[in-house]
Amino acid sequence: MSQSTNPTSQFQTDANRVTADVDRRSFLRSSLRGYQTTRNATQDRFLNYESARIAAGDAKWEAIENLDVYLAQFADKLEARGATVHWCSDSEEAREAILDIIKQHDAKSVIKSKCMTTEEIHLNDLLEKEGFEVVESDLGEFIVQLRDEAPYHFVFPAMHLKKEEINTLFQEKLKSINTDDPEELTMVAREVLRQKYLSADIGISGANFGVAETGMISITENEGNARLTTSLPKVHIALMGIEKIIPRLEDLALMLPMLATAGTGQHLTCYNSQLGGPRQDDEIDGPVEMHVVLLDNHRTRLLADPEQRDALRCIRCGACLNVCPIFKNVGGHTYGTTYQGPIGSVITPHLRGLKDWKHLSHSSSLCGACSETCPVKIDLHHHLLRNRRDAAGKGQGGLAEKTLMLGFTIVMRRPWLYRLTGRLGKLGHVLTKPIHGTRIDPFYAWKKTRDLDDPAKQSFKQYWKSRK
Amino acid sequence: METALKISLFIPCYVDQLSPHIGIAMVNVLERLGHEVNYPEGQTCCGQPAFNSGYFPEAKKVADHFLDTFADADLVAVPSGSCTAMIRKFYPELYQDSPQAKEVSELGGRVFEFTELLVNQLGVTDVGAKLNGTATYHDGCHGLRELGIQDAPRKLLENVQGLSLVEMDEAQSCCGFGGTFAIKFPQISTAMTQVKLGSATQTEADYLISGDPSCLMQIGGYFSRQKSSIQCLHIAEVLDQQ
Ligand code: SF4
Numbered sequence: 001m002s003q004s005t006n007p008t009s010q011f012q013t014d015a016n017r018v019t020a021d022v023d024r025r026s027f028l029r030s031s032l033r034g035y036q037t038t039r040n041a042t043q044d045r046f047l048n049y050e051s052a053r054i055a056a057g058d059a060k061w062e063a064i065e066n067l068d069v070y071l072a073q074f075a076d077k078l079e080a081r082g083a084t085v086h087w088c089s090d091s092e093e094a095r096e097a098i099l100d101i102i103k104q105h106d107a108k109s110v111i112k113s114k115c116m117t118t119e120e121i122h123l124n125d126l127l128e129k130e131g132f133e134v135v136e137s138d139l140g141e142f143i144v145q146l147r148d149e150a151p152y153h154f155v156f157p158a159m160h161l162k163k164e165e166i167n168t169l170f171q172e173k174l175k176s177i178n179t180d181d182p183e184e185l186t187m188v189a190r191e192v193l194r195q196k197y198l199s200a201d202i203g204i205s206g207a208n209f210g211v212a213e214t215g216m217i218s219i220t221e222n223e224g225n226a227r228l229t230t231s232l233p234k235v236h237i238a239l240m241g242i243e244k245i246i247p248r249l250e251d252l253a254l255m256l257p258m259l260a261t262a263g264t265g266q267h268l269t270c271y272n273s274q275l276g277g278p279r280q281d282d283e284i285d286g287p288v289e290m291h292v293v294l295l296d297n298h299r300t301r302l303l304a305d306p307e308q309r310d311a312l313r314c315i316r317c318g319a320c321l322n323v324c325p326i327f328k329n330v331g332g333h334t335y336g337t338t339y340q341g342p343i344g345s346v347i348t349p350h351l352r353g354l355k356d357w358k359h360l361s362h363s364s365s366l367c368g369a370c371s372e373t374c375p376v377k378i379d380l381h382h383h384l385l386r387n388r389r390d391a392a393g394k395g396q397g398g399l400a401e402k403t404l405m406l407g408f409t410i411v412m413r414r415p416w417l418y419r420l421t422g423r424l425g426k427l428g429h430v431l432t433k434p435i436h437g438t439r440i441d442p443f444y445a446w447k448k449t450r451d452l453d454d455p456a457k458q459s460f461k462q463y464w465k466s467r468k
Numbered sequence: 469m470e471t472a473l474k475i476s477l478f479i480p481c482y483v484d485q486l487s488p489h490i491g492i493a494m495v496n497v498l499e500r501l502g503h504e505v506n507y508p509e510g511q512t513c514c515g516q517p518a519f520n521s522g523y524f525p526e527a528k529k530v531a532d533h534f535l536d537t538f539a540d541a542d543l544v545a546v547p548s549g550s551c552t553a554m555i556r557k558f559y560p561e562l563y564q565d566s567p568q569a570k571e572v573s574e575l576g577g578r579v580f581e582f583t584e585l586l587v588n589q590l591g592v593t594d595v596g597a598k599l600n601g602t603a604t605y606h607d608g609c610h611g612l613r614e615l616g617i618q619d620a621p622r623k624l625l626e627n628v629q630g631l632s633l634v635e636m637d638e639a640q641s642c643c644g645f646g647g648t649f650a651i652k653f654p655q656i657s658t659a660m661t662q663v664k665l666g667s668a669t670q671t672e673a674d675y676l677i678s679g680d681p682s683c684l685m686q687i688g689g690y691f692s693r694q695k696s697s698i699q700c701l702h703i704a705e706v707l708d709q710q
Pocket of ligand 1: 262313314315316317318319320321343373374375376377378380
């Protein structure tokens, strides 16, 4: 990633670099093609996948529309079983809450299972700065942590890396044997991680769902690492965005298979755990303390937007990234956001400001593949359009663009002027011939990579006239 | 054939200026089928370029002009899924709280992309066209996902004598055009077309056919720059081949 401070130019620069890397792009495409095939097959096993999407969307809708009630219910139930719930309005508060807990326990080391919300609040940076050892236990997260990189994709954090690269990384950082074999590489990581679980004082996880009815968090995973993270250390902290709520336990019967199907193409992920508090008196294992940190961090801003609040239904399955032609061609790091791909482009302007992040809504062809695939039917690509509208409405498109649009309107409302412009365009085309294809050609951005037909000798309008 | 209908043409601005032959081909096919075609001469553009860039009030002004021009049309034929989607799907968004909302949604119900008009409205799947070779079809995103057009163009092409249709893996992937996106992010836009070229080339097709002139501008522009031998054609041009 480049270190430019302006997210828009950083995006352009990184996009230029990645799109030029044909090999990496085809590597990404071919991994995602495999995903697509498996996923289609799993989807076909639903009696009616479309109605499952509607039902899943409705369950999340119900939660989002009654978030105050369900959150309170969720927190009450958890506290009744001895968990502590922390309400945090922004990153800062959440970081402080977590740091306090860790300090209270005189902890030295922290083990984490995959949690994008901790990325959102930059928790690892803080903890490392404070001198704690932080270890990511999810294999993909472990790999990107070793590389000192952000996750590439919020479901598949290390999907951009080939196994040869992981081999080199492990040899370098872990002094491991020389092997390209995925299973052997996994064993290498497991060996390191096993020690860490045993010595960790604190386990930090995320939550895929928060069940209001029973006051439980639900965690979905494939490696079993989240189970160990949440049960071996004596303190478990779960960080959860407030939108993760679902009303009832039975909703999981639909949400878990939907998340697995859309996310990885599995019927169900290998492990699904529901955790409702610390170790109870009659239980033999589990953490002594459990903290649930609830994070707003501008989610309520999105909630206040009647047009786009459906984006809070997101279950972070990552499917919209997997089908997105922009993601496939620019890769995850280019976004410079915690949440990449279409959902990230929709919500980041709400979470972090439209002015700096509107370019993500413009860097889309609005093809709609994301909305078509989303398991909870979020109107993703139309929201990108709405973000564009809001940016233009605030004058963020700049004066030149605004003037161009004004000119466009003036011409298109007046057929005579439209005809005249067409003729002038042809004339302009002839007059500018000497600069065609050069950098000062007004069509340079197009013509650099694509040919462009000359204006037709006779427009359709003229043809029609001549026919009469 | 059934009764002759009065069909008004909407020829999008860039087709009018850059590829009028597509509009002419559409006229030929409709007239050959015995329909009476008219062309409201005040027409310009549907307003999509402004809409797509987020300039909704500006787009609405252009839409107002479109509404005036086509107020009396019974049936409107458009050689573009994208412009049809603008009128049928996005105009209602522009006019949602306006007194014209009803008029707008009714007009949307009378405006059809060329292939859906032929197959779903006129009930025609064989227009008696002939073209020798192998073709692959590119679904324009707006036609496909906003309007649900998928079978109509294929049915029509299957009935073209001499033509065999081969699907490419990336038939439904965006070509990379996306309006101003193609200019604002040319590198991403072109990367997307590169994927399309790879996929089309694999089919060994002679022709890449699409129902959207804007996709064809992008795909054709890139294919010709890459010296691909695949010829890019609008479906109206194919159906006009005798
Ligand atoms: S927006 Fe939809 S497809 Fe994208 S991650 Fe969220 S739930 Fe999945």
